[in-house]
Amino acid sequence: MTTAVLELSGVGKTYPAPSTVTALDGIDLVIGAGETVAITGASGAGKSTLLSILGTLERPTRGTVRIAGADVSALSDPELSDVRATRLGFVFQQFFLLEHLSVLDNVATGLLYRGVPARARRERAAEALYEVGLADRIGHRAGQLSGGERQRVAIARAIAGRPAVLLADEPTGNLDSATGAEITALLAGLADGDTTVVLITHNADVAAAMRRQVHLSDGRIVRDTGGES
Amino acid sequence: MARLRPADAIRLATGGLRARRVRSALSALGIAIAVAAVVAVLGIARSTQADLLTQLGEQGNLLTVASAESVNGRGVPLPLSAEPMIARIPPVRTVTAVATVENVSVRRSRAIPAVQTGGMNVLAAEPSLPAALSVQPLLGRFLDGTAEHYPVTVLGFEAARILGIGSLAAPTQILLGEHWFTVAGVLAPVAVAPEIDLAALITFGQAGTVFGRTAGPSRIYLRADPDQVAAVAAVLTATTVPDGAGDVQVRRPSDLLVARIAAKGAFVGLFLGLGGVALLIAGVGIANIMVISVLERRGEIGLRRALGARRRHVAAQFLLESTLLATIGGVLGIGLGVLATAVAARLGGNPVAIPPVALAAGLGAALLAGALAGLYPAIRAARLSPVEALRSVG
Numbered sequence: 001m002t003t004a005v006l007e008l009s010g011v012g013k014t015y016p017a018p019s020t021v022t023a024l025d026g027i028d029l030v031i032g033a034g035e036t037v038a039i040t041g042a043s044g045a046g047k048s049t050l051l052s053i054l055g056t057l058e059r060p061t062r063g064t065v066r067i068a069g070a071d072v073s074a075l076s077d078p079e080l081s082d083v084r085a086t087r088l089g090f091v092f093q094q095f096f097l098l099e100h101l102s103v104l105d106n107v108a109t110g111l112l113y114r115g116v117p118a119r120a121r122r123e124r125a126a127e128a129l130y131e132v133g134l135a136d137r138i139g140h141r142a143g144q145l146s147g148g149e150r151q152r153v154a155i156a157r158a159i160a161g162r163p164a165v166l167l168a169d170e171p172t173g174n175l176d177s178a179t180g181a182e183i184t185a186l187l188a189g190l191a192d193g194d195t196t197v198v199l200i201t202h203n204a205d206v207a208a209a210m211r212r213q214v215h216l217s218d219g220r221i222v223r224d225t226g227g228e229s
Numbered sequence: 230m231a232r233l234r235p236a237d238a239i240r241l242a243t244g245g246l247r248a249r250r251v252r253s254a255l256s257a258l259g260i261a262i263a264v265a266a267v268v269a270v271l272g273i274a275r276s277t278q279a280d281l282l283t284q285l286g287e288q289g290n291l292l293t294v295a296s297a298e299s300v301n302g303r304g305v306p307l308p309l310s311a312e313p314m315i316a317r318i319p320p321v322r323t324v325t326a327v328a329t330v331e332n333v334s335v336r337r338s339r340a341i342p343a344v345q346t347g348g349m350n351v352l353a354a355e356p357s358l359p360a361a362l363s364v365q366p367l368l369g370r371f372l373d374g375t376a377e378h379y380p381v382t383v384l385g386f387e388a389a390r391i392l393g394i395g396s397l398a399a400p401t402q403i404l405l406g407e408h409w410f411t412v413a414g415v416l417a418p419v420a421v422a423p424e425i426d427l428a429a430l431i432t433f434g435q436a437g438t439v440f441g442r443t444a445g446p447s448r449i450y451l452r453a454d455p456d457q458v459a460a461v462a463a464v465l466t467a468t469t470v471p472d473g474a475g476d477v478q479v480r481r482p483s484d485l486l487v488a489r490i491a492a493k494g495a496f497v498g499l500f501l502g503l504g505g506v507a508l509l510i511a512g513v514g515i516a517n518i519m520v521i522s523v524l525e526r527r528g529e530i531g532l533r534r535a536l537g538a539r540r541r542h543v544a545a546q547f548l549l550e551s552t553l554l555a556t557i558g559g560v561l562g563i564g565l566g567v568l569a570t571a572v573a574a575r576l577g578g579n580p581v582a583i584p585p586v587a588l589a590a591g592l593g594a595a596l597l598a599g600a601l602a603g604l605y606p607a608i609r610a611a612r613l614s615p616v617e618a619l620r621s622v623g
Contacts, residue, residue, distance in 0.1 A: 052616050055535065057535060057615040057616045057619070077540060078540070081538060081539040082537065084534075084536065085536065090532075090535040090536070092532075092619065094528065096531070098529065100244065100248035109536065112237055112241075112536065113232070113536055113537035113542060114537065117234070118236070118237065157536075
């Protein structure tokens with residue numbers, strides 16, 4: 001049994017009027033260090049809300065969230081920023097690269113809000129780019145890359161700070177299946193380096209590449225293949 | 230602990246501006262034009278005033294005593310004793326007298342009708358006049374002792390212009406009444422005594438022998454110790470006409486300069502107001518593009534929040550961008566304003582005088598405009614929820 005890095009107990013999220021949608025309802029989920037987890041489910045099942053809550057981008061309306069043992073519901077907004085800067089890494093379907101920056105500087109941006117000096121940021125960014133297999137693209141502009149390369153840059157940016165948890169929101173959603181498989185393999189491989197990977201996907205192949213699958217329906221967990229809890 | 234180094238914050242702001250070059254350049258141009266207007270208005274005003282202010286400093290201790298005009302418009306001469314009496318007042322440094330020679334026309338030749346005076350007249354003057362009025366001959370020299378015995382004249386600046394005398398290389402004669410006089414010199418303009426500018430000056434000796442003018446002077450110029458000017462002015466009437474017979478006017482010609490400077494100041498205020506309006510418009514322009522920028526960059530804002538940026542880091546980024554934009558515009562505007570001032574001063578023949586306060590005010594106003602313009606967009610960017618910011622991008 002590994003140590004838990006993410007612990008959700010009784011987590012619910014109800015959006016305020018006018019929608020008053022209950023996106024999550026009574027989620028209990030424990031994810032250990034080094035796990036790879038795919039969160040699946042139909043559109044509107046609550047996957048994105050769950051990922052946002054895991055990423056401290058959104059606060060639950062009920063229940064508690066612990067990241068590396070610390071209850072984040074008690075933290076202020078700036079303190080949540082600190083948690084994201086130091087413990088979490090994000091990968092998005094739309095990549096969110098800064099087009100006017102070089103590949104290296106895009107990756108270095110991942111360390112910007114930790115107060116790491118520029119030179120050290122770039123050194124670390126170069127290492128991260130090597131890890132994702134893009135060492136030869138360091139000087140390129142983000143706009144010159146293919147979709148798969150762009151997502152690799154985004155992954156490098158997310159892991160440059162060696163976060164405990166990497167959260168990915170449909171990371172292969174904008175890629176063709178061959179490129180998507182490469183990205184999936186890359187993400188799955190990160191867990192060997194002790195990084196916990198949690199991703200959202202519609203794609204069964206991507207989900208199958210993760211060791212654990214959590215299936216949501218109407219804001220509840222209806223199937224969980226791992227479950228050390 | 231999430232933190233953003235100051236150097237990184239500035240790098241972010243410059244990067245943001247570089248990513249939108251045309252838009253940034255146009256916004257900075259708006260600020261530049263407004264600041265250039267402010268600097269040029271202050272600079273040009275100062276350059277034209279510099280001349281007057283110098284004169285004011287030099288001429289502040291000048292006083293004139295003139296005979297009051299009688300009911301028929303003829304000047305009543307001052308007593309002959311007036312000038313030596315005034316010279317005896319202790320704080321008086323220099324004194325000189327002039328006398329109007331009435332009904333004598335100033336002409337280039339007999340072909341010109343005598344009634345066409347061009348506003349010029351003949352004045353008898355003393356050799357002490359250039360010293361008392363701080364004026365130098367532009368051409369030739371002033372009347373000296375020998376001029377008492379020969380028909381020699383020195384022209385005021387305007388008189389020389391009206392008569393078309395631009396050079397004394399060849400002997401030049403003009404007609405005073407029916408008598409030819411040789412032009413010995415031309416004086417520089419005398420702002421405090423415009424009557425000298427329009428005069429043909431001759432010696433008192435010639436005024437007496439040629440035109441029979443032997444009465445006392447019509448006007449006396451004197452300079453007093455600068456801190457005793459008021460005290461001297463107070464006793465001038467009694468000194469000039471001790472018996473109280475006759476009326477005299479005591480004036481301080483520098484008051485005229487003060488009035489002129491005040492008149493220019495009114496225009497400066499008006500143009501500065503217009504410059505301020507231009508700056509306001511430019512500031513609104515910056516605010517406008519910053520609001521658009523925040524809307525366009527919601528994805529970037531969401532990403533930065535996900536990477537650990539605090540609200541204030543996001544606010545600082547946008548605030549710095551707008552302030553930097555305005556600062557670039559401000560520096561450019563100061564350059565343009567200084568250039569415009571230099572060109573205007575050159576054209577107007579004035580010294581280039583740019584008050585340091587104009588430069589500081591121009592840059593300060595630009596900074597303030599940029600900061601105020603960026604405030605609202607920055608707050609909007611900071612308040613954006615990270616989840617909404619990330620979801621807003623397709």
